[in-house]
Amino acid sequence: MSKTNSNMDAITKPLATLGRSVLFFGQILAAFRPDAKMFRAILAQVYFIGARSLVIIMVCGFFVGMVLTLQSYVELSKFGATDSVGVVLALSLFRELGPVLTALLFSGRAGTSIAAEIGLMKATEQLSAMELMAIDPVKRVVVPRFIAGVISLPLLSMLFTLLALAGGATYAINIMGVDSGIFWGNMVSNVGFQSDFMMSFWKSLAFGIIASFIAVFSGYFTTPTGDGIGRATTQTVVVSAVVVLIVDFLITVLMTWT
């Protein structure tokens, strides 16, 4: 009997979570009001999330750019194609590494703190107190953080890509001695606005929605205990990473279809 139950649980629990997340997403959209109060709250959250993630994004971006250049330079030099190192760098950054790595760093840095913050507000009855004051906690707590995440991730992704390009250029031009005119020139003529830059943007926007939603969802539906909040933060990182990588593949398939 209990065996059947646990088997059923294995099917019904993920389904219930899925259903709940669809409803919660609807609730978030319904609670969104573009008024001054919400605008101020979103702005404050963009500042928090941006400030929280800025340093890590910049440092990681710079080093990813350098290591990427180093690796491709070694391989390209075998074919005498080191002039293209800038192209390889830019394409991999715009199409994949910029949005994906930023999303992973974002969920590790900002996502976890959003989940923990909302979870703690739940555990200390602050969300309940809001409801009792006739204040919708979804509207006042969840929506600003969610929207701020959706706005921040594309911006952070651009910053990451920019710093990675700078890091790569520093390494290629100053250390490996690639001609700077060739490095930038090849890059500019081989990177497309629609195919590469916009792909970067659409991906980071999608990842922003995914990572922010998973963070607020994990926090809002956490078991209100220390243990529960711990699980919510872990879940934020793990689930975000898996979903981001799967969706990354799907978007790439869609955008390269034609």
Add this chain to the structure above:
Amino acid sequence: MPDDLIKLANLSFAWGEKVILKDINLSIPRGSVVAIMGPSGVGKTTVLRLITGQLSPTKGTVEVDGMCVSSMSHKNLYKMRRNIGVLLQNGALFTDLDVFENVAVPVREHSNLPEALIRRLVLIKLEAVGLRGAVDLMPSELSGGMARRVALARASVLDPSLMLYDEPLAGLDPIGASTILRLIRDTNDAMGMTSVVITHSVEDMMELADYAYIIASQSIVGQGTPEQLRENTDPRVVQFLNGEIDGPVPFHYPASDLHQDLLG
């Protein structure tokens, strides 16, 4: 105008299979301070959450001011709650806002008053609980008793007609406790409110309350004015009021036979 602000009729509540409350009939007259007492874990807080509409009864009705809470739309429920002040067990202050902003939250949310007026309103409320001087402190800098008083100021800032207190004295030192007791009585009488206090501290409530209900084993086992309750001979009431360890409320949580459990 009906005399009872709150009316619970034939009310039952269960979490899944577990019955918490069964056939509760309870009414709270306007203007009074009513205590709902009982041992921990007996469903007192559930009563509070039923009144505010955060939970819906499995059976029976909850009426606040003549309107049935459980059949209200989300919008009307929120409208009703603007008229209710709730003091939760730990105060539940917003930890990212200072004392002033905490008290200002309901005002900012539900009105478009100019900043100068909000400031006056908040300061008056803080003065009433004796914490005008703490206006710039963060919740983490407050003692338990002070946090409770700030929460009381916040709960009453919109001058609600009904105040609900969930264990307002839990964890407070004697001075803090008597301060809160005074404030409950004073706000109630000065503002013409109705107050419901959920608690297990018997002596304090016998002094404060006009009327009290005692809930034990899923139902109301005793009610009346403090004097009437003291004369009540129901063993469940006597055990609770005197704090006896064993009685109708058993010391042991239901368990299998000890001998069998230990020796197999």
